[in-house]
Amino acid sequence: MTGSERNISKRSNKRVAVSSPERTTQQNDIREIVSDIVKAEIKDMLTQINLTIKTTINTELKTLREEILDMKDSIKFINSQYEDFLKEHNANKAEFKDIKERNNKLESNIDKLTARLKDVEQRSRSNNLELQCVPESKTENIVKIVEQLGKVIGVEIKRDNIFNATRVAKINRHSTRPRSIIVQFNSPLTRDSVLAAVIKYNKSNPNNKLNTSHLGIGTNGDKKPIYVMEHLSPENKALHAATRLKAKNMGELFDDRYNVYRRDRETSKLRTKNDGGGVLIAVKKTINSSRVRCWESDCEDLWVVVNLSHMNSIRRIAFCGVYLPPPVNRRLLERFLGNCNRVFEQHDKFKCIIGDFNLSSIAWNVSLDASPLVCNNSATAQILLDFVLQNGLTQCNSVLNNRRKILDLVLADLPECSVSYCYNTISNVEQLHPPLEINIPNMKRDILTTKTTYDRYNFYRADYDSINQYISGIDWKELLKLDDVDETVRLFYEVLRTAISNHVPLKKTKSNRYPSWINRDIRRRIKEKHKLLKRFKKYNNAMDEVELRLLSDRCHKITHDAYAKYNSELEKQILRNPKAFWTFLNSKRANSNAYPATMNNGIKSSTSGDEICNMFLNHFNFASVHSSASDNFDSTNFLRNISYLGESDNFTRIIVNQNNILEQLKNLNISKGAGPDNIPPVFLQKTAKYLALPLHLIYNASLVSGTFPAIWKQARVVPVFKGGDEKDIRNYRPISILSIFAKVFESLVCPLVRLHFNRYISEHQHGFWPGRSTTTNLVTFTSSLCEAIDSQKQVDSVPHRILVKKLSCYGFSGPLLQWLSSYLHNRSFYVVMNGFSSLSSKITSGIPQGSHLGPVLFNLFINDIVLCFKHSTPYLYADDLKFVRVICSLRDSVLLQDDIDRVSNWCESNGMQLNLDKCLHIKFTRKRDNISTQYTLNGEKLREVESVKDLGVILDRKLTYLDHLNIVINKASKMLGFIMRQCQSFKQPKTRIILYNALVRSHLEYCSVVWRPHYAVHNLRLERIQKRFMWHLSYSVNMTKTLISYKDRLQFFNMATLNARRDLIDLEFLYKLLKHKLDCPTFLSKINFRVPNRYPRHAITPLVAPRTRTVFGANSVVPRLCKLYNKFSVSIDINANTPDTFRNLVINEIINQT
Known part of the structure; x- marks a missing residue:
């Protein structure tokens, strides 16, 4: 294409563009028309659709409403039918329960009647003797056969002794043995003498035991054995055959109501023994039980695990039946006990070993107050005693045999397990092994629930910077310039309460039924397991069972891991936080700090926490001292008697130093708890720098005015179990808890009082004094004759008036004497346990327990008792008194009696009461012949003993210390087993x-x-x-x-x-x-x-x-x-x-x- 052609084309395009706007205007008109038509159609269509949908929905909703109404009517009908069914079911359930209970009672009565019938049947055979395998003859004379038997065995049997003699029918008709002969004697004594003579004869003639030739029966020299035995009932015969070498079928031993577990002698290494042998345990089928063969040793022992259910809990108890044939040697016993130790590693709790140990060298004593175990120098027996103590077992059997020995032992760690003589026996009683009835009560310890308490302050998370800033801003000298000490202390506490409420956070205290190592995740999974268990019990779904098993395994694993981690953390912190470690360990011991749900005081019992606290209050309430003792006290005579102890200097005033207060506050043990004012030591230690000044003002104001603050005289008492029956409140001792401020105050005053009194303290007093102890008391005493006198709560019965008069005689006077008198008078206490609290009670006598000053004041009170001993030497440890004199003649005894009377007069004049039950005397001598003298106290004879426990050491008459050695070894072995x-x-x-x-x-x-x-x-x-x-x-x-x-x-x-x-x-x-x-x-x-x-x-x-x-x-x-x-x-x-x-x-x- 040429250039001119390209230009023409461009021009033609331009022409076209000039004519385009006219066509655009016509298309827009058409679009608007079409758009309006479409919108109108859509609107009509939407209106029609909405109308159709609305009509359809309304129709469907109406239909649905009608169906719902019909369903409601149906549900109402079903509910009414279900309620009727439920009422009928509950009625049937109650009736079924009643029928079941009556049926159980009837079964129990039937069992009792059956046992009685069997007992009566066996007792009716007590005069009978059974002769087996005696050949029969038509011309036989049974009486002559019995008389001939008596001649052979060496027992004279007269016709008058035989009441009846006859043959009885065979139990098994197809048996080839002759019928047995039953001889009925006129008394059991004759029967027993014949039976004993037969046994003796057979043992003496092992190669020629009783046979037909001895009775003149049999021909051609054919000797057939003859057996003489007790006439047992069929049931007892089956039972006696249970553990023989040649075993019989299980059905011959017990009926189908029992699971019978047995171990015959042929399965042990003792199968060479021919007499007796084997053990058997029968468990009712209603009780879940199983035999554990892997626990059995090569001795004759049988282990059966029994699952006892009580109150939705299951206790797994391991029972062991054992027989150790005599003579029991050391190797045999060690084999069996070593196997038991291996078993106990797998089964730690709830075990019971029952059997014949044939160890007569042990004198078992189950009394709680005496030595639990005594071994008569037998190394083999000592092995058993060590095993019992190290595994925390108790020998529960106290039933003696005819030789006053205990051969059958019941070794168990079951709480309150008791053993008694069984009168309903299934066989004749063997005198060496009396039948036993073992009672295992509810092993779940019912404890007193903890009362839900209010929120407490968490002093370990307090803002001590703010507290110290607040306390330092107080003008203490202006605030505490009052003359009234009690009002001053009240203002001091108001400031502390304000600081605590503003800067110490609260924490909720709620009882946690889970151990401390159970975290939130474990608790959640345990709850899930319980929900799943309920669902499985309700629907019995197989998938739920599988899921439950998996969840249980998971819970067990994470709990085990958490417990191991908790123990590991405790072990790491044993030096940094020993309190947590020992708290955990003490919770594992038998006597934990939990209180029983029901407690009594010997007169009445109660399950209410508040009432139990008030019972403790009455028990701990210190006895009032008669005013006559205080009025009759002669201060002039007292001064004359103590004049040789030293010259009395007046001690009138004490001033405490602020630096000493600060030092005491900083040295407080923050692991200790708070006193009655609920302010713990950690608070005082953290604020020590700023509390030293107000305490300095309060302490000195109290000493100058001679008034001890009343709020610091109150004590909180916590009962602590001593021993014996834990449900008896008389077996508890009080632990008194005082305010920390009061104890700091006493710790400052006490050294100064002790320093003044040091010149008067008798050298015979070894209690509550620096440099003296139980050891110093005993080492100065252990080779003399003694009369041990223990006063009845002397520390708690000191008359305040007499004590104040003695303080005055020792040189205390002025404000200090007034302060000490105020310290003693108008004190009170209340009892708390598990969140419960008693009323408050006044203390009318006694020394404040748990205090620093109390022991010093008591030593001061009792110090002059040494003046009573003109002819003997006294030894004191607090209120424990003993005095000795060498007795060479009756005159020495008279002089010793004179000192006893003088001590009695001192106690009467000083308002003290002697506990005559604890007053005794013992004669220490290694001679066989000694002067016998009876001593009296207040007209009553003193009890003479062979040994006495003095300050934790048992002293016997010859000072061999064997009794103490046995007790020490027993306690140490028991604690070693616990560890x-x-x-x-x-x-x-x-x-x-x-x-x-x-x-x-x-x-x-x-x-x-x-x-x-x-x-x-x-x-x-x-x-x-x-x-x-x-x-x-x-x-x-x-x-x-x-x-x-x-x-x-x-x-x-x-x-x-x-x-x-x-x-x-x-x-x-x-x-x-x-x-x-x-x-x-x-x-x-x-x-x-x-x-x-x-x-x-x-x-x-x-x-x-x-x-x-x-x-x-x-x-x-x-x-x-x-x-x-x-x-x-x-x-x-x-x-x-x-x-x-x-x-x-x-x-x-x-x-x-x-």
Whole structure:
């Protein structure tokens, strides 16, 4: 295409564009017309559709409404029918329950009647004797056969002794044996003598036992055995055949109401024994039970697990029936007990071992007040005793046999399990093994529920910066310038309450029925499991069962993991937070802090928490002292009597220092609880810097005015179980809790009062005084005759008026005497337990318990009682009094009686009451012949005893300490078993060692200076306990094969033998005595140093050991201490600077060399 052509084309296009607008205007008009038509059609169509939909919906809704109304009518009809059915069902259910109860009663009555009939049937055969396998003859004379039997066995049987003799029909008609002969004698005595003679004859003639030739029966020299036995009923015959070597069918033993578990002797290593053998346990089929074969040993023991249900809970109890044939040797017993220990690792709680142990060397004592176990020097029996104690078992059987022994034992850890003689027996009673009836009550302990309490302040999350800022802004000198001390203390508390309410958060206190290691996730899953369990019980769906099993396994796993993690955290914090660790451990012990749901005071019982608190209030209420005792007190005579103790200086005033107050506040133990004012020590410690000033003002104002604040005189008392029946409130002792402010106040005043009284305190008083203890009391006493007198609540019955008069005589006067009088008078207390509280009660006499000043004031009150002893030597520990005199003639007894009368007069004049039930006397002597004298107190004879428990040590007449040794070993073994059972989740050996030192070794070393044994056999018994622990410790770290010997284990765990530790304790006691760390001048005077006349050529012993004539005297306290130190005097310096230095020297010399 050329250029001109392209130009023409462009121009033509331009022309076309010029004419286009006219056509555009016509198309727009057409579009508008079409659009209007379409809109109109759509509108008509939508209107029609809406009308159609509305009509259709209304029609459907009307139909649906009619159907709903019809359904409601149907539901109403069904509901009415269901209600009628439900009423009928409930009526039938109640009737069925009544029928079931009556049926159970009838079955119970039938069982009782059946048992009685069987008992009557067996008793009717008590005179009968059965002869089996005696050949029959038409011409036989049964009476002559019996007479001939008597001649053979050596028993004269007269015709008059035979009431009847005849043959009885066979039970099995197809049996080839002859019919049995039943001989009825005129008395059981004749029957028993014949039976005993037969047994004796057969044992004496094992190769020629009773046979037909002895009775003149039989021909051609054919001897057939003849059997003579009791005439048992068919049921008893079947039962007696239960455990013989040749077993019979189960159906022959019990009927189909029982599951019978048996173990015959042929399954054990004792199958060579021919007499008796085998054990059997029968359990009713209504009780879920099963045999556990993997628990059985090679002895004759049978283990059956029984699931007992009670109140929607199931207790799994492991029963063991065992028979140990005599003579029981050590190896046999150790095999069985070792297997039991392995079983107990899998089944820790609720176990019961029943069987014949044939150990007559143990004198079992089930009394709670006496020694629980006594072993008569039998090593085999001691193994059983250690097993019982270490596994927390109790020997429940106290039924003696005809030889006054207990061979059949019931070893159980079931609470309140009781054993009694069974009178409804199924067989004749064997005198050596009386039948037993074991009663296992409800094992679920009903405890008193905790009362829902109000919200408490969480002082550990308080804003102490704001509190200190608020307290520092108070002008205390202006606020507390009042003369009234009580009003001053009230204003002080108002400021504290305001600060606490504004800056201390509240926390809700609610009782948690789950343990502390159960977290929120576990609780949620447990609730899900309970819901699923209800659904499964309701619908019995197989899928629900599968889901329930999976959820139960999951709950068990996460609970186990949470418990292991909790124990691990406790173990890590044992040094940082020991309170949490010991709280957890104490909850595992048998006597927890929970109170029973029902409690009594010997007169009435109650289940109400508030009423129980008031019962405790009445029990703890301190007895009032008669005013006549106070009025008759002669101050002039008292001053004359105590004049030799020292000159009395007036002590009128005390002023406390603010720095001392600050130091006391900073040293408070924040783990302790709050007092009655609900302000804990942590609050005082955190605000100590700013509370020191107001407390300084209050304390000094109180001392100057002679008024002790009334609010600080109130005490909160918590009952603590002592022992015995936990439902009896008389078996509880009160623990008094005072305000922390009051205790800080007393801690400042007490040292000054003690310092003033120190010149008057008698050297015979060893209680509540620095440098004196139970050990110093006992070591000065243990070789003398004593009369032990224990007063009845002396600390609680001190008359306040007499005490104030004595304070005045000792030099207290002015405001200080007035302050002490105010401190004692108008005190009150109330009892709290599980959130419940009693009324408040006034205390009319006694020393404030739980205080610092109380013990000092009591020592001051009782101090002059030593003046009563003109002819004997007294020994005091607080209110425990004993006095001794060597009795060489009747005159000495008269003089001792004179001192007893003088003590009685002192108690009467000082308003004290003696508990005559606890007053006793004991004669210490190693002679067979001694002067016999009866002593009296207030006209009543004093009870003489063979042994007495004095300050935790049991003293016998010969001072052998064997009774105390047995008790100590029993307690230590029991605690060792507790540790071994509860420490399985702890991983670190250090934790187990801490528990052992606190719970076991403390028993073995308490006052060991006094009772330390010197015979090797006794030391070995003590050492055996630690050997058992060291094996357990090495087993816990899987090193029993590496650490083989006891010495290797001690070295690995850095421990010492108990004997070496007793050497350490003895030398430390001697060191403290010579360095005046102990205030015991009487005993110190018996320690003599060797002072040579000239310089010796060789080393000499520094101490002079007293000469003695007997082994007993040579091993008494003073000679033993002197000889022990002389032995190591070259390497151990008694003049070491500090106790720690001396202790390290002893450890390096003695302990590290063992």
